[in-house]
Amino acid sequence: MATREMTELIAGGMDRAVELMTLAAHNSYRFRDRNTVKIISIEGEELEQIAEYCFSLGDMSPLAARDGRNLVQLMKEPCSLLLLGDKRKSDFNFNCGACGYRTCAELNKAEEVESLTANGPSCQFKNINLGVAANAAAAQAHRLGLHCRVFSTLAFAALAMDIITDVDLVVSVSVSAAKKNPYFDRHEYWTKDHWDEIFDKEFPTYNRGFIGAVEEDL
Amino acid sequence: MERSIKQYETDRLEAAKLAARLILASGTTSPRVGGVGECTIHILDDECDIEDLCQEIERMAEVKKSWEFFRRDAAMLRDADAVLITTSLRCVADPADINCNMCGKLVCEYLKEEERLPAEPDVAFRGPLCIFRATNAAYALDGMISQAKNLGIDFGVFWSAGAAAMRMNILPKDTGFAMAVAISITEKSPFRDIPKRYADINQRTMHDRMIMRLWPQFRSIYS
Numbered sequence: 001m002a003t004r005e006m007t008e009l010i011a012g013g014m015d016r017a018v019e020l021m022t023l024a025a026h027n028s029y030r031f032r033d034r035n036t037v038k039i040i041s042i043e044g045e046e047l048e049q050i051a052e053y054c055f056s057l058g059d060m061s062p063l064a065a066r067d068g069r070n071l072v073q074l075m076k077e078p079c080s081l082l083l084l085g086d087k088r089k090s091d092f093n094f095n096c097g098a099c100g101y102r103t104c105a106e107l108n109k110a111e112e113v114e115s116l117t118a119n120g121p122s123c124q125f126k127n128i129n130l131g132v133a134a135n136a137a138a139a140q141a142h143r144l145g146l147h148c149r150v151f152s153t154l155a156f157a158a159l160a161m162d163i164i165t166d167v168d169l170v171v172s173v174s175v176s177a178a179k180k181n182p183y184f185d186r187h188e189y190w191t192k193d194h195w196d197e198i199f200d201k202e203f204p205t206y207n208r209g210f211i212g213a214v215e216e217d218l
Numbered sequence: 219m220e221r222s223i224k225q226y227e228t229d230r231l232e233a234a235k236l237a238a239r240l241i242l243a244s245g246t247t248s249p250r251v252g253g254v255g256e257c258t259i260h261i262l263d264d265e266c267d268i269e270d271l272c273q274e275i276e277r278m279a280e281v282k283k284s285w286e287f288f289r290r291d292a293a294m295l296r297d298a299d300a301v302l303i304t305t306s307l308r309c310v311a312d313p314a315d316i317n318c319n320m321c322g323k324l325v326c327e328y329l330k331e332e333e334r335l336p337a338e339p340d341v342a343f344r345g346p347l348c349i350f351r352a353t354n355a356a357y358a359l360d361g362m363i364s365q366a367k368n369l370g371i372d373f374g375v376f377w378s379a380g381a382a383a384m385r386m387n388i389l390p391k392d393t394g395f396a397m398a399v400a401i402s403i404t405e406k407s408p409f410r411d412i413p414k415r416y417a418d419i420n421q422r423t424m425h426d427r428m429i430m431r432l433w434p435q436f437r438s439i440y441s
Contacts, residue, residue, distance in 0.1 A: 029363050029375060063316075088320075095284045096381065097335045098395055100321070100346025103284075113322045120322025120349075124395065125377070127320065127349050131356025132363075135248060139364045150249055152350075156318070169320060 010078050010177050017144045017175065018080050021137040025084060025173075028136030030129050032092050037133045038085045038167055046163050047075055053157045067153040070186065071174075079176040081151075082137055083158050085167030086130045088112075088122035098124035116160040119168035130169055137173045147176040149183035234299030234403045235263050241302060241365045241401065248361025250354050256308040257358040258390055260383070263300040272296050274382040281339050289417035291378045296422065297408035298374070298400035303383050304358040306351060310334075310394035313348035320349040342381040343395050352395040362399045372402045374409030 018041045025039055042050075054068025090104040099121050101107040113120050134150055141148035155172035158164050176182050190198075200207060242259045250256060262268050272292040279288035295301060308314075313326040323329040329348060335341045359375065366373040380396030383389050389396055402408050413419070 096342040098343035098345045115319035128356040131353040132360040135360035
């Protein structure tokens with residue numbers, strides 16, 4: 001009798017799961033049936049590059065650094081990252097004004113502003129279509145029993161590094177088959193002292209009896 | 219009508235009210251950017267409330283050509299048993315402060331300084347909005363859609379209803395962006411298979427012309 005090891009089964013399952021998530025995202029609801037969302041999945045080397053990039057943003061964006069650090073931990077166990085992207089210009093002709101321009105034509109004519117995170121100005125409903133796709137992928141991951149979290153930081157990194165090309169807006173869905181859920185309650189990254197220090201800095205009045213007092217010596 | 223069929227009709231409407239609450243639950247628990255709450259979901263399950271909304275949508279349909287399809291939306295919404303409207307409350311005054319440039323203003327400080335579109339009839343949402351924030355509404359929207367699918371309930375998505383509800387001032391005052399999901403518990407989904415000129419020719423107008431108007435005439439002539 002042929003025996004398949006657990007690691008092999010999990011690796012195979014991850015591949016199928018990512019395929020099914022892509023399918024769910026691809027077939028999810030779209031306004032005006034404008035299905036222009038581009039979806040790719042990345043693993044291994046590209047993920048390492050993304051983690052390094054995020055980590056290098058350290059001072060500029062503590063959030064990105066945290067996610068980069070998290071990704072390094074994540075990659076020790078089976079994981080995958082689904083990248084979803086879309087173009088910024090409107091093809092709806094809704095003329096709704098949410099982007100700050102009265103008509104879609106004005107938005108499409110406006111000067112493009114490039115940056116590392118996204119190219120603007122972008123159509124609100126393009127973003128909604130993209131968000132729905134991301135949520136559908138996450139919902140599918142949930143149904144398949146995978147650990148899952150939606151990251152903008154990792155997607156921004158992938159866009160900045162041209163891992164996903166030909167899009168203006170991105171979002172990513174990270175999935176993992178780790179032994180415990182690696183996305184929430186990540187206490188292991190913070191020592192108690194560090195946590196107390198940051199808390200005191202961010203919420204200075206919390207531990208202080210009298211709000212007017214500033215204790216310089218501390 | 220047989221008693222049992224009457225009973226079925228009332229149970230069907232009750233199921234729609236119940237389902238709307240469960241769909242609200244799923245929409246509420248769907249992800250939010252950074253875990254910061256900002257979306258509210260409002261249920262309209264009273265026929266009169268839905269009619270008010272449809273009237274407002276039809277008024278908006280007359281504003282400009284690209285909104286002509288609002289009349290069709292209104293015709294579909296009249297067949298809905300309940301309408302759920304999701305809002306985004308932080309996209310106007312409280313940008314996400316991550317300088318993502320989705321709005322095209324490079325950094326959030328510039329977006330805050332930007333002059334917003336005036337409150338005029340041809341402006342549905344007074345942009346520029348913080349798009350990163352408003353995308354939360356997409357998660358709420360898909361949370362509602364996937365719950366409706368799980369419950370096996372027909373749904374339709376209408377941004378016209380969200381914009382109209384904002385005009386009617388029935389949403390929280392901070393609302394910058396809103397979209398609606400309409401649900402229906404009927405044997406044939408009123409949101410699918412929409413023929414041309416649906417705003418003029420639908421079950422309601424067919425009934426009005428063929429039964430309510432022609433039949434009494436036929437009856438008085440041939441009696």
